[in-house]
Amino acid sequence: MNDKKPGFFQRLFGGETPVVQPPAPPEAVPEAPVPAPEPVAPTPEPQPAPEPDTVPLPGPPETTPDYVEAIEEPEPQPTMVVAIDPPAIVDVPIEPPRQSWFxxxxTGLKRSSDQLTGSITSVFTxxxxxxxxxxxxxxxLIxxxxxxxxxxxxxxxxxRDRFDRDVSGEDVRAVLTAEVEKVLGPVARPLVIDDAQKPFIILMIGxxxxxxxxxxxxxxxxxxxxxxxxMLAAGDTFRAAAIEQLQVWGQRTNAPVISRPAGADASGLAFDAVTQARAEGRDILIIDTAGRLQNRDELMNExxxxxxxxxxxxxxxxxxxxxxxxxxxxxxxxxQVEIFGQRAGVTGLVMTKLDGTARGGILVAIAKKFGLPVHFIGVGESVGDLEPFTASEFARAIAGTE
Structure with a gap:
């Protein structure tokens, strides 16, 4: 007799306990026939796909390319500033209005005037x-x-007029203005170009x-x-820079420049310039010369x-x-006026660089001693800073009176 106690399955369902088979390995599970996959079309060659409407942002690369930085942080554009604020015009600066000649x-005689009037004021305080x-x-005054x-x-x-009376600096400046104008009046004469002389030849010396x-x-x-x-003639043949400088002025003024290489004979150049100016019917020929000290006899001979x-x-x-x-x-x-007058026959004066000195009063002394015409005075570098000489304006400017 079999005394073996029935198992739970037998007691539950009756019958013999089934033999449980161990599970098949994973690869052996699908024993039933698997339907064949549907045929797949051959894979085409990879083509660049169009960018989708929304592209997920990739993570930051280890090294950001330069072009990415340029896109993320564009340089500011100056034209945008002008467009936003039209009055702020930075490309074309507005030039200040041109001052009158006086x-x-x-302004040019300010150093001379300040020194002179300052000393006068200190005397008459x-x-x-x-x-x-x-x-x-x-x-x-001296x-x-x-x-x-x-x-x-x-x-x-x-x-004569104010002795033993109170005199102010303004009184003295008024007398100074009158006396300076009295001296300069006779020599303030414009340069007259004689149209009958063609060309009218101007020789510049100094x-x-x-x-x-x-x-x-x-x-x-x-x-x-x-x-x-x-027409211009580059007669300062000692300095190549002077020849080049005159050629630049010729280009600006549309005036032909007669020149020769540095070191050439200045008198021969002057001869050629006069001959050509006459042949072309020029109105004016201006001849430059080399700078020379008045005490160098050999240079004055040239x-x-x-x-x-x-x-x-x-x-x-x-x-x-x-x-x-x-x-x-x-x-x-x-x-200089004395020696050049004797050796070259000076007919008129041009005083330059009055804006760079406190000694502008020397023009008064020259006028008083020699009586030569003063045609032009210069107080700056621009073309408009050389003007015909006017005695009354000069006297008022140097005396500090309006």
Whole structure:
């Protein structure tokens, strides 16, 4: 007899306990036939797919390319600023209005005027006009390069009209203005171009650095503005820079420039320039010359030779010989006028660089001593800073009176 207790399955369902088979391995489970997959079309060649409307942003790369930075942080565009705020025009600066000539002259003579009027004011502060005061004033005027004769004329006028009376600085400046104008009036004469002389030949002379070449360029511009036909001659053959500078002015003023290589004979160049200017019927020929010290006899001989050669072509030429004077040289300008006048026959003066010195009064001393016409004065570098000389404006500017 089998005493074995029936199992739970047998007791539950009855019958024998089924034999449980171990599970088949995973690969052996699908014993039933698997339907064959449907045929798949061959994979086409990969084509660049169009970008979808929404592309997920990739994570930050280890090194961000430059073009990504340029896209994320664009450089500011200046034109956008102008578009937002039209009044803020930065591309075309607005130039200040051009000052009048008298305003520019006053500004240019400010150093001379300040020194002169400041000294006058210090002399006449709460003092009556006596001999000691007049002596002090005379010293001030002489130190301002006005010259002994002009200084004495001013002090004598004050002695006659205001002696032993209270005199202010304004009173003295008024007398100074009147006396300076009295001296300069006869020499303030414009340069007259004689149309009968064709070409009208202007010879520019002066010491080194006096501003001859720049003055030639400014004059050429003024003559061109008047409708004159101008030719230039680069007679400063000692300096290549002077030749180049004159050629630049020729381009600006549409004036042909007769030149030769540096070191060439200046008198031969002058001869060629006069000949060509006559052949072309030019109205004006301006001849530059090398700067030379008035005490160098051999250099002054060369200048005389240039003049002789010019006269071989036109016996009446040069029709104007203009001496350029640098105002910063002060008393030395008196000696220049004397020697150049004797050796080259100076017919008129051009005073330059009045804006760079406190010694502008030297023009008064030169006018008093020599009586030569003063045609132009310069107070700056631009073309408009060279103007015909006017005695009344100069006197008011240097005395500080309106």
């Amino acid at each position: 305003a520019r002259l006053t 709460k003092r009556k006009l006596d001999n000691a005061t007049l002596d002090e004033l005379e010293d001030v 130190q301002a390069d006005l010259g002994m004769e002009t200084a004495m004329a001013i002090t004598e006028t004050l002695r 010491v080194n650095g006096s501003g001859k070449t720049t003055t030639i360029g400014k004059l050429a511009q003024q003559f061109a503005d008047q409708g004159k036909s101008v 200048l005389e030779k240039v003049i002789r050669v010019i006269k071989k072509v036109d016996p009446s030429a040069p029709h104007a010989t203009l001496l350029t004077l640098d105002a910063t040289t002060g008393q030395n300008a008196l000696k």
